[in-house]
Amino acid sequence: MAIAPGVASAPSFRLLFATVGTTLAAAAGACASTPSGLAPAAGEWSAARIDSVSILDDASTQWLPLRSLLVEGGRIAWIGHVDSVPEGPEVPRIAGRGAYLVPALIDAHAHDAANDRFLHLGNGVTTVRVMWGTPGQLAHQREVTQGRREGPRLVLASPGHDGQPPSWPLTREVLSIDAVPAALDRVASEDWAFVKVYDHLPRSVYREMLREGANRRLRIVGHVPFGATLTDALDGRQASIEHFTGYDRALAGAGGWSAPDSLQIDALARATAEAGTWNCPTLGILRRFAVSRSGAVGAEREMRGRAMLLRRLHASGARLLIGTDAGIGIIAAGAGLIDEMEEFVAAGLPRATVLQLATRDAAEFLGDSRELGRVAVGYRAELLLLPQDPLESFSGLRAPSGLLTADRYFDRAQLARFRDARP
Numbered sequence: 001m002a003i004a005p006g007v008a009s010a011p012s013f014r015l016l017f018a019t020v021g022t023t024l025a026a027a028a029g030a031c032a033s034t035p036s037g038l039a040p041a042a043g044e045w046s047a048a049r050i051d052s053v054s055i056l057d058d059a060s061t062q063w064l065p066l067r068s069l070l071v072e073g074g075r076i077a078w079i080g081h082v083d084s085v086p087e088g089p090e091v092p093r094i095a096g097r098g099a100y101l102v103p104a105l106i107d108a109h110a111h112d113a114a115n116d117r118f119l120h121l122g123n124g125v126t127t128v129r130v131m132w133g134t135p136g137q138l139a140h141q142r143e144v145t146q147g148r149r150e151g152p153r154l155v156l157a158s159p160g161h162d163g164q165p166p167s168w169p170l171t172r173e174v175l176s177i178d179a180v181p182a183a184l185d186r187v188a189s190e191d192w193a194f195v196k197v198y199d200h201l202p203r204s205v206y207r208e209m210l211r212e213g214a215n216r217r218l219r220i221v222g223h224v225p226f227g228a229t230l231t232d233a234l235d236g237r238q239a240s241i242e243h244f245t246g247y248d249r250a251l252a253g254a255g256g257w258s259a260p261d262s263l264q265i266d267a268l269a270r271a272t273a274e275a276g277t278w279n280c281p282t283l284g285i286l287r288r289f290a291v292s293r294s295g296a297v298g299a300e301r302e303m304r305g306r307a308m309l310l311r312r313l314h315a316s317g318a319r320l321l322i323g324t325d326a327g328i329g330i331i332a333a334g335a336g337l338i339d340e341m342e343e344f345v346a347a348g349l350p351r352a353t354v355l356q357l358a359t360r361d362a363a364e365f366l367g368d369s370r371e372l373g374r375v376a377v378g379y380r381a382e383l384l385l386l387p388q389d390p391l392e393s394f395s396g397l398r399a400p401s402g403l404l405t406a407d408r409y410f411d412r413a414q415l416a417r418f419r420d421a422r423p
């Protein structure tokens with residue numbers, strides 16, 4: 001049976017899992033019949049089963065082999081040993097064949113993700129934080145929500161709030177403190193998840209946006225403006241800082257990124273952790289800019305400074321996001337996220353940590369920690385099958401064996417077509 005729309009057995013499967021807690025306890029140890037011919041294929045479903053995958057134990061970060069999962073209504077309904085799958089109606093089945101199963105990825109900083117949607121999906125990215133909202137991206141997200149378009153799901157920051165001169169199209173200029181309430185009212189009345197702030201906001205306006213935003217429980221994200229300081233951002237509890245803006249100016253008095261003062265880096269990291277501000281450093285695009293500015297050797301020195309800050313932030317308990325800045329013509333969507341994950345590894349973070357940053361931690365930042373970013377019962381079945389152990393190498397992320405979204409399965413060949421932009 002091919003995986004196809006309108007799986008006949010779906011309703012009874014749904015009934016079975018309505019009482020999942022007790023039913024599964026009673027059924028533990030029972031082995032489901034294993035009809036043959038259920039080859040993995042691209043298609044839609046409302047219920048499915050994945051067999052013989054390894055999943056990561058949260059506590060020990062050890063792989064648990066030979067696991068099966070039952071998926072119902074877009075969520076993980078059951079996880080257990082392949083020999084103890086509860087009996088139930090026949091559902092589409094994916095032969096995991098020993099694949100490593102991890103949560104689908106989240107790009108925490110991109111642009112134009114509606115246009116790049118197949119590149120994101122082809123690389124296992126099912127959620128994207130879009131850092132400069134546009135009407136077109138809002139329309140895309142509505143269609144994804146309605147099931148009329150394949151993902152990724154977009155979590156949209158507002159159009160940027162900036163001073164003069166504005167840097168990008170669709171900028172909302174906010175030039176005085178008096179204009180702040182109306183600007184925030186407007187964001188609150190629209191469908192944006194965050195308020196984006198940008199380079200040329202006057203310092204007084206920026207500080208007022210942080211203060212007034214906190215009063216209204218709006219989350220402010222973006223650049224620390226040129227006229228403001230990192231201390232302004234941390235005192236104002238900015239939700240996330242992009243590209244290490246603000247840190248560069250804080251370090252400028254010492255040796256800059258090329259010869260940073262270790263004690264000062266420690267102090268900045270601790271202050272960031274205390275403020276609860278997350279950082280999305282986008283190292284890959286910063287490296288590109290550094291190379292064009294300072295050449296390969298100079299760029300390497302600069303990036304070592306940023307890597308030091310990254311390690312100290314992590315060691316201090318400050319929170320990190322992995323994002324690419326894809327969608328502005330410099331970093332490739334999808335593949336760029338794997339490159340960015342490799343940047344984090346090169347900076348000294350363990351692969352298990354980096355994988356968690358791009359999944360569970362990003363979901364937490366987005367307010368989806370009970371929905372997304374874990375392979376656990378009750379979570380959305382947005383899952384990536386990998387041919388290689390991602391704790392050893394991320395090369396499997398560049399050619400995943402399969403991707404589940406809420407009600408779709410994309411096999412290896414389909415994902416390859418997406419990556420080649422031949423959907």
Ligand SMILES: [Zn+2]
Nearest residue numbers: 109111131325
């Ligand atoms: Zn950006």
